[in-house]
Amino acid sequence: MSEQTLPTTARAWHLDSRPEGRPTASNVSLREVDLPAPGPGQLLVANEYLSVDPYTRGRMSDKKSYVEPYEVGTPLDGSAVGRVLASNAEDFAPGDYVTHILGWRDYAVVDAPDAQKVDPNLAPLTAYLGVLGASGLTAYVGLERFAKIKEGDTVFVSGAAGAVGTQAGQIAKLKGAGRVIGSAGSDEKVKLLVEEYGYDAAFNYKNGPVAEQLAKAAPDGIDVYFDNVGGEHLEAAIGALKLHARIVLCGMISQYNNETVVGPRNLWNLVVTRSDILAFNFAEELDLQPEFIREVGGWLAEGKLHHRETVREGLDSTLDAFLGMLRGENVGKMIVKL
Ligand code: NDP
Helix, strand or coil: CCHHHCCCEEEEEEECCCCCCCCCHHHEEEEEEECCCCCCCEEEEEEEEEECCCHHHHHHCCCCCCCCCCCCCCECCECEEEEEEEECCCCCCCCCEEEECECCECEEEEEHHHCEEECCCCCCHHHHCCCCCHHHHHHHHHHHHHCCCCCCCEEEECCCCEHHHHHHHHHHHHCCCCEEEEEECCHHHHHHHHHCCCCCEEEEHHHCCHHHHHHHHCCCCEEEEEECCCHHHHHHHHHCEEEEEEEEECCCHHHCCCCCCCCCCCCHHHHHCCCEEEECCHHHCHHHHHHHHHHHHHHHHCCCCCCCEEEEECHHHHHHHHHHHHHCCCCEEEEEEC
16 A cells, blocks of 8 residues: 555544443444554554454453553554554564554554564464464463363363353363363353363353352362452352362453442351462463463464354444344454454
């Protein structure tokens, strides 16, 4: 594209008001904004795929969290992958593909240090938002560094059919887990977990109390719980711990639309079983990225790791994709294709 035809406006989703409970269309709007020419050290990127993520719900509120809340009246952001249209930065050229964090819009002016080059010939572009991106790394870091997964472990993963969960179950198995159990919110997802993602057992948490279903799937208890959900799932997992078990708190999506987080009532069982409970954020563990790319990239290339995305079309569908993800309409990573 020549200089003359570079876009001078972009369409970007903005936060109009803070949601109370589940977000709705009245909380956000898609607006046209001016797009400045890239300055020194900046790139102009045409986004091709956007990621919609649970943490965006947290940033729409102004509660204390590990990332700053969005300001009302300003654009939302999130991970994206796109093509460089113009570059004023060394090491980047028009035609390069990059991941960056100015998603929820069609075009973005990105500071070069915030962009990572990706190779579309090594993996499909969407993989860099999912299996080879933050979701895959989150699953890897949680199991490897925090759960310290061991040969023969019985592992329970909640949110098992989602972006992180589909990878966590498979990575656990590839790292030697003896039995992997997943929970998800529909019978179709449960079937996929067992037939496609190699889970040894799975259940639909909407079909009955989690503790009862988990006890049937893991009659001898669990060594590791990878928590994506919190609430009733976390309490059930604490109740099922074997001796010296490990719980990793990755996320608590069952609580994100609640004003007050419901906590487990049986923490004493951590003492009884001398178990660990640890929380993490993948963004603080990026030193594991090279190892993750080597190991998980290798499994992908060998066909040992399955992944899929749920793809919505068009920038206008971003809100629907986000709300659909919160409602469980995705299997694997929820992505918007522009
Ligand atoms: P997913 O792809 O798993 O999508 C979210 C899923 O959550 C939905 O598909 C839905 O599946 C499930 N869900 C929604 N509401 C509930 C509920 N009330 N109870 C149980 N499940 C529910 O998202 P991600 O893989 O991106 O994220 C998974 C978790 O990991 C989130 O908690 C997220 O915040 C966390 N996370 C943490 C990171 C970290 O560094 N610690 C990094 C990335 C994500 P279903 O149909 O099964 O209900």
